[in-house]
Amino acid sequence: MEIIKKNNNIILTNCNNFSLEQTFECGQCFRFEQTSEGLYSGVALGRKLIIGQEKDIVTLYDVSESEFEQRWRSYFDLDRDYACILDRLSFDGRMREAVRRACGLRILRQEGWETLCSFIISQNNNIPRIKKIISSLCRLLGEQISEDAYSFPTAEKVAAAGIDGLAPIRSGFRAKYIIDAARKVSEGQINLSEIGSLEYLRAREKLMCIKGVGEKVADCVLLFAFGFYEAFPKDVWVKRIIDKYYGEDFEADYFGENAGIAQQYLFYYERSLLKESVCEE
């Protein structure tokens, strides 16, 4: 990868194993949308970002070199050698198949509180509605950072709103869970800045003290925000995948230290198979 500064943009050339579409449409992140021009636009790390891709050339619009280094290099996890990781995971035939179809999915390094809150909202819910609820939460309690963009509200702000204050976002039974998380984070009972330095199972246990956070939600937060690549979130899709391709005696450690990456590739793979079969109608 090479970094070029041009006008007010940052251009990344030779971007291997990086697809914006796969990275943003794989269900790890709910705040980026494709624009009518084929770009992706969204808010992360308190900033609005517009980013586009032409083959292996990625352009971050209106981003300075220091902002790229400070924020987006780690957010997109650009220093991780995905070619090597995917090659190692391809000892498994199904993973080989998944990688053959899509090899540009990257696990983002998202913010802890936003990810925690987002995956509490995700429970027993579907992706379009998760996006809608998060979007209205940001509009309700976040800071306006441009004409059409709002930051993710702080835990303090959400805690102050209370369950009744969340009524407009229509999150249903999840509102009480969001508030419990917001209280525990803002009062320091859960210190998100130390989660990443704990051992995986300790960190998981800690997150699961929050009402509405079980194993699956905790694993998503650990994987998508804190770099625990051994976390292997099992939602209905992944359970289906295990049933279909692996069977009863499957263990989450089958894929080893990068099980979470494998999980995300398989999740994306299985959903793309479904979309394909729907299109054929």
Add this chain to the structure above:
DNA sequence: AGCCAGGGTCTGC
């Protein structure tokens, strides 16, 4: 109308 969605809690065995 009924089922499902990147689940979790609570109760009862």
Add this chain to the structure above:
DNA sequence: GCAGACCATGGC
């Protein structure tokens, strides 16, 4: 430890 009811909401 495990099964089952229940939880809000919206799209199909």
